[in-house]
Amino acid sequence: MNTLIIISVLPIVLLYLGLYKATKSLLPVTIIGLLAALGFAIAQWNNVALPIYHGMMMFDNFSIAFSGITIITTILILMLSGGYFEKISKHTAEYYAIILFSLAGIIVMVSFYNLVMLFIGIEIMSVSLYILAGIKKNDFSSNEAALKYFLMGAFSTGFLLFGITLLYGTTGSFGLEAIRDWVIAHPHIDPMFYTGIGLIIVGLCFKVGAAPFHFWTPDVYEGSPTLITAFMSTVVKTAGFAAFLRLFSACFAPLSDFWVPILLGITIVTLFIGNITALYQQSFKRMLAFSSISHAGYLLFAIVALGSGSANSVFVYATAYSIASIIAFGSLILVQQQNGSDNFESFNGLAKNNPFLAFVLTVAMLSLAGIPLTAGFMGKFFMFSGALAKYHVWLVIIAVVNAIIAIFYYFRVIIAMYFRSADRAEVLVPAYYKIVFGFSALVTILIGIYPDFIARFI
Amino acid sequence: MTVSILIFLPVVAAIIVALLKNEVAKYAALFFSVAELVIAGLFLSRFVPDASTQFTIDVPWITKFGIYFSAGIDGISMIMVLLTTLIVPLIILSTLQHKHSNAGAFYGLILFMQAGMLVVFTALDGFLFYVGWEAALIPIYFICALWGGENRIRITIKFFIYTFAGSLFMLVGIIYLYLQSPGKTYDLHEFYKIGLDAHHQSIVFWSFFLAFAIKMPLFPFHTWQPDTYTEAPTAGTMLLSGIMLKMGIYGVIRWLIPNAPLGFIHWQSLVMILAVIGIVYASLIAFNQKDGKRLIAYSSIAHVGLIAAGIFAWTTLGVQGAMIQMLNHGINVVGMFFIWDIISRRLNTRDISQLGGIAKVAPKFSIAFLIILLGTVGLPLTNGFVGEFLLLAGVFQYSAYHYLNITLAAVAGLTIIFGAVYLLRMYKNVMYGELNELTATFTDVSGSEKLTLCIICVLIIALGVYPHPIMHISEAAVNNLVQMINVRGN
Known part of the structure; x- marks a missing residue:
């Protein structure tokens, strides 16, 4: 709870700092505040967790683990922001504040114990993101991204809300426990309830960017400022899946016969659409957008094969995916600043002058591709194990085929950096970036070698 | 004395060598590979040629899935260890008159690959085997693609995808065996005890066979091989043909046939x-x-x-x-x-x-x-x-x-x-x-x-x-x- 309070108060402090033009202190204050929030979260770890505020929220190990990873990812992303927002406009305090508001929504999303809190969390997060997508006021594609995101997001929220209403209509409660008890007590479930589940699936799939509800992702990811895209595709996606998993494992586990076939179809479509479209992209940023769709497909494995290990799988996978994405987007920001282009060609010959940057980006790409000794492999391994344990053999075979397709586009970057040459000057890597990259690459390899050190949290 | 010395020395050596430059890296790599050969010789001198597995190491790794860092040497592995530790110094010796740009990385990758192959040849745990299998693939991909001939980009990616595809199916097979094993473990000897019926053994057989047949390579899975051998730098070709393809053959002996005898027949x-x-x-x-x-x-x-x-x-x-x-x-x-x-x-x-x-x-x-x-x-x-x-x-x-x-x-x-x-x-x-x-x-x-x-x-x-x-x-x-x-x- 303290975590949530700190993260909600922090943006207000930042806005005051902005008012008094203390722009230099914005980043340190944010990071210290987030570290404090992280500390409070970790202090709660393994305590007996009970629902609080009349069963509205519950800070159990699940919520602590996901709060932790989203906070850490946010810190890493904010560390990349040194000098980034200043180029957009003078109102940097607002940007930090909005990101933190969004994070507050995310903390609610991963800790909800009542459907109302889920809805409120998603809304706090989303509204902040609509603004963030459009912070480049004079940039056409940034405006497009914001508008598109807002319209699509509002639409999906409608679905979600309608679904929640139907559940309330049948069960008479918003509380997860009450809904679960109702499901167990009623062997013959009302069709209205099933409709509710279906609508919630649609709403949540919109939010996490799973096909066929993914159409907004590429344009929004491409149009938004790269740093915001990094935030959306890591923190927001992780939170979306955490909420998805929390809801389904708490309430709908006994009804898996109904929703597993639906999610199975969505997973397969998501995998193929994400991967095959990513294959044809010329822009690195757009490739990352589509690959994030395919990663949503892998993450859905944990929900399709719902079991005691699901939370762990999502946690490991999301962590691996987030830290690798931070490196990818961070490098993209640097290369974009130098070349003005986000095509694959702009990475040509990077290894020659920037061996460190090329190396960490290679680690990130290998991790995203799921090559052993990186965190991404462990994530995929956990997912595949879970799915096979539930006898989804064909799903795993389809996933394997997709993992092979993914090699093509992830290796394109590696090939461009190491094997193609181009006349280019050295890309300047600021010290903050070096710390973030080094830390992320190290964690990626560490999880790849010894996943137990994070797999124990839940 | 356990097999871990044999496995981790090349890893440490690879990191050291990768940080060195040109001539120094070359001779350091030679030194480490010869040291590795000497250690293998020590193992050989203490090896008792019966059917038992010796010098074993067995420590928990990923506890949630029953994965152990479990490796050891029996007669079959001993030959493979000898092969690896003998050929690598020979390969490094044969490159002494070459000038490789970025020699530290080149020799570091060779030594890292050696570690991967030694893991493959000594692993007694299915997961460890798979990790070693891929850990050997990544360095050789970079060796071929960085120091290879003109068409290297297209050919090496084909090689990588081909072999990676095969090994992913093997991974599915390994996970499947794990789920079937009575004690939910990746232990090879537990795998041997699983009594699947002939139909399921056939499936296991093919999932492993694809990986091994591509690696060897066996007709008709060989199409990556001549191009890759031709385009790779000579040291890479030697590593591929001298040691790496034996991973496939060894896999057949140790993992394919014993795990799916009915499917095999x-x-x-x-x-x-x-x-x-x-x-x-x-x-x-x-x-x-x-x-x-x-x-x-x-x-x-x-x-x-x-x-x-x-x-x-x-x-x-x-x-x-x-x-x-x-x-x-x-x-x-x-x-x-x-x-x-x-x-x-x-x-x-x-x-x-x-x-x-x-x-x-x-x-x-x-x-x-x-x-x-x-x-x-x-x-x-x-x-x-x-x-x-x-x-x-x-x-x-x-x-x-x-x-x-x-x-x-x-x-x-x-x-x-x-x-x-x-x-x-x-x-x-x-x-x-x-x-x-x-x-x-x-x-x-x-x-x-x-x-x-x-x-x-x-x-x-x-x-x-x-x-x-x-x-x-x-x-x-x-x-x-x-x-x-x-x-x-x-």
Whole structure:
């Protein structure tokens, strides 16, 4: 709870700092505040967790683990922001504040114990993101991204809300426990309830960017400022899946016969659409957008094969995916600043002058591709194990085929950096970036070698 | 003393070497690889050649999934460890006269790959085996793609995707076995105890077979191989052909057949036929090759086809033959690629038709070439003979008991004749005949080249004259494994 309070108060402090033009202190204050929030979260770890505020929220190990990873990812992303927002406009305090508001929504999303809190969390997060997508006021594609995101997001929220209403209509409660008890007590479930589940699936799939509800992702990811895209595709996606998993494992586990076939179809479509479209992209940023769709497909494995290990799988996978994405987007920001282009060609010959940057980006790409000794492999391994344990053999075979397709586009970057040459000057890597990259690459390899050190949290 | 020393020394060495520059990196790599060989020698001296697994290490790794860092050495693994630790210093020695840009990274990758391969050859845990398998693939991809020839980008990505695809299916097979194992563990010996029915064993068989057949490579999964061998830098080709393809063969012996004996028996005749087709097919293509390196690549497919046939026959003789032939093939093929490396570095061509008469200007070189060639062909008293003889005997034994009758063995035997024809013809065209403008400039071998060739030639003859000590190492383990499968298969 303290975590949530700190993260909600922090943006207000930042806005005051902005008012008094203390722009230099914005980043340190944010990071210290987030570290404090992280500390409070970790202090709660393994305590007996009970629902609080009349069963509205519950800070159990699940919520602590996901709060932790989203906070850490946010810190890493904010560390990349040194000098980034200043180029957009003078109102940097607002940007930090909005990101933190969004994070507050995310903390609610991963800790909800009542459907109302889920809805409120998603809304706090989303509204902040609509603004963030459009912070480049004079940039056409940034405006497009914001508008598109807002319209699509509002639409999906409608679905979600309608679904929640139907559940309330049948069960008479918003509380997860009450809904679960109702499901167990009623062997013959009302069709209205099933409709509710279906609508919630649609709403949540919109939010996490799973096909066929993914159409907004590429344009929004491409149009938004790269740093915001990094935030959306890591923190927001992780939170979306955490909420998805929390809801389904708490309430709908006994009804898996109904929703597993639906999610199975969505997973397969998501995998193929994400991967095959990513294959044809010329822009690195757009490739990352589509690959994030395919990663949503892998993450859905944990929900399709719902079991005691699901939370762990999502946690490991999301962590691996987030830290690798931070490196990818961070490098993209640097290369974009130098070349003005986000095509694959702009990475040509990077290894020659920037061996460190090329190396960490290679680690990130290998991790995203799921090559052993990186965190991404462990994530995929956990997912595949879970799915096979539930006898989804064909799903795993389809996933394997997709993992092979993914090699093509992830290796394109590696090939461009190491094997193609181009006349280019050295890309300047600021010290903050070096710390973030080094830390992320190290964690990626560490999880790849010894996943137990994070797999124990839940 | 556990096998972990053997596995982690190259990892540490790789990190150190990667940080060094040029000449220093080269000699540091040589030093570490020789140290590794010495340690392997120590293991060998303490090794008791019975069927047990020795020097084991077994520590929890990923507890949630019952994964242990579990490795050890029995007779079969011992041969593979010897092969790896012997060939790597030879390869590094053979590159001493090369100038590789970024030498630290180059030698670091070689040593890292060695660690991966040693994991594969000693792993007793399915997950560890898979990780080692891929850990060996990534360095070789970068070695080939960074220091390779002109078409390297397209060809190496094909190689990577091909092998990665195969191994992912193996991963699915391994996870499947884990889920079926009574104690929910990745332990190899627990895998052996799972009693699946024939249908499910067939599925397991194919999931493993794809990975191993691509790695070996077995016909028709070989299409990545000649291109990759040709485009890779010589050290990469040597690593691939000398050691890496043995990962596939070793996998068949240790992981494929024992884990799915019923599936294996069901598909045995098919894979035998594939292996034999591969032998003939590769030999026929080798006849027409103008590029020397490519010719050796195809001859390697043929020789590996014979090893595969010997294993899939699954008789004690055949498997024993495969064990010794893996070691011998490693030595011979590294020698052959080194010969072509020397030629192409001096004359900037590998086109056989442009060469001729080199024997006149380079007597030492021609003697070494001849010895390596005869070893490859399998002349009695060279190492190649021992292995091929046992392999063919194994295939004959199998043929005698099965409806396929003796033709299969007879066709497999063609590999020796074919090999003699195209290799001797290559020797004739390169070494004899008239000197031309190009070949007149050829200078005889010297320095580290001479040392490398000398070691290879001594090994070829020593192992050909007196193979007993090597055969003795793996004898008990092979016997034990073959017996176990035959009992379970019936």
